[in-house]
Amino acid sequence: xxxxxxxxIHLDSPLSGLTAYPDAPVELLRTATxxxxxxxxDEAIGEAVSFMVIAGDLxxxxxxxxxxxxxxxxxxxRLGAAGIPVYLLYGNHDAQSEMxxxxxxxxxxxxxxxxxxxxxxxxxxRVALHGQSFRDAATxxxxxxxxxxxxxGAFNIGVLHTALxxxxxxxxxxxxxxxxxxxxxxxxxxxGHVHEHALVREDPWVVFPGNLQGxxxxxxxxxxxxxxxxxxxxxxxxERLPVEVLRWQVLEVDASGARNLDDVVRKVGRRFDxxxxxxxxxxxxxxxxxxxxxxxxxxxxxxxxxxxxxxxGQAAAIGQDRLWVEKVRIETAPPxxxxxxxxxxxxxxxxxxxxxxxxxxxxxxxxxxDELRPLVDRAPPELLQAVPELVAIxxxxxxxxxxxxxxxxxxxxxxxx
Numbered sequence: 062x063x064x065x066x067x068x069x070i071h072l073d074s075p076l077s078g079l080t081a082y083p084d085a086p087v088e089l090l091r092t093a094t095x096x097x098x099x100x101x102x103d104e105a106i107g108e109a110v111s112f113m114v115i116a117g118d119l120x121x122x123x124x125x126x127x128x129x130x131x132x133x134x135x136x137x138x139r140l141g142a143a144g145i146p147v148y149l150l151y152g153n154h155d156a157q158s159e160m161x162x163x164x165x166x167x168x169x170x171x172x173x174x175x176x177x178x179x180x181x182x183x184x185x186x187r188v189a190l191h192g193q194s195f196r197d198a199a200t201x202x203x204x205x206x207x208x209x210x211x212x213x214g215a216f217n218i219g220v221l222h223t224a225l226x227x228x229x230x231x232x233x234x235x236x237x238x239x240x241x242x243x244x245x246x247x248x249x250x251x252x253g254h255v256h257e258h259a260l261v262r263e264d265p266w267v268v269f270p271g272n273l274q275g276x277x278x279x280x281x282x283x284x285x286x287x288x289x290x291x292x293x294x295x296x297x298x299x300e301r302l303p304v305e306v307l308r309w310q311v312l313e314v315d316a317s318g319a320r321n322l323d324d325v326v327r328k329v330g331r332r333f334d335x336x337x338x339x340x341x342x343x344x345x346x347x348x349x350x351x352x353x354x355x356x357x358x359x360x361x362x363x364x365x366x367x368x369x370x371x372x373x374g375q376a377a378a379i380g381q382d383r384l385w386v387e388k389v390r391i392e393t394a395p396p397x398x399x400x401x402x403x404x405x406x407x408x409x410x411x412x413x414x415x416x417x418x419x420x421x422x423x424x425x426x427x428x429x430x431d432e433l434r435p436l437v438d439r440a441p442p443e444l445l446q447a448v449p450e451l452v453a454i455x456x457x458x459x460x461x462x463x464x465x466x467x468x469x470x471x472x473x474x475x476x477x478x
Contacts, residue, residue: 068253069272116253117152117222141169152222192220
């Protein structure tokens, strides 16, 4: 017996911050969640699985129109034609309190009740699935505590949307402990809500498949579902089933040894060479971080737009429209040997001494905030979302920003002679 365990699909999830990037592949990103789900259905049919489990957050809250529901019904129809039933649990994003539109789903889709735990039986496979959907988005009760005892002689699957214990990256909905799940006596726990793939434990298996498609740079790496193979009441293996159509990555490039901006660009280009290996037919969205102590630090100061343009050129030549550079972050530092700067005894040296104390100079920070805040206040909201430094200026928290900028400013001026 094989089945698919998926969660956190977030169909038609809205994009944010992309208006700051005129070259962003908006259409690809806008349709990515649908295309990833279509791939998942393709895989389920190709593997001839016995059934599919969706452990919450199929949707992303209220639909703008019925197209989202129509798309899902079409995909369920494809599974129904292949004889594959689907067991659907609603999570916090698609709770009754969040949804303003719903459609009658095809007969092969079985939804877990929101009022009490539901058990579905697949008699010919001797499988019992237990679960309870969210009625309210902010469900903070321990739903697992009310799940029924396992069905004797059956392969028991618990379906639950939960942050589990100690996961601070996600809201603590339907909290419970691994010990509680283990004590329930089920053979497999199909969890959802946590977007990172995790095999929490084996025997019994407690699994988060992760979300189906990364939606921003904080959701890097392969994304998809799990393909579970079982024999009788034993899980034989749990395999990842990557189906994302666009993969987010963070590429760190060490600029040590680079003498100038051109050297840095060449280093990035060399790193791009092998980046598409292993990506299959997927597109890549990459954030490039330039790091290291380098002589190019001064020339890079304040030139992120120009550097990104150069890096985009490298990506276009190598990636052939399959590689998009989301952002280039300059996180370099001056060479470790500062003797040359200290020996100058000129205005640049005096400025360096002044800036060394600047992060702790309250009067200077206040004056700087007064100068910059009017500019930030005129910035559009999407720009504020994309540039955290602007948020720091608006809140008046400039100490860290000055500390970060000062070495680059000094190195830039020193390079200018």
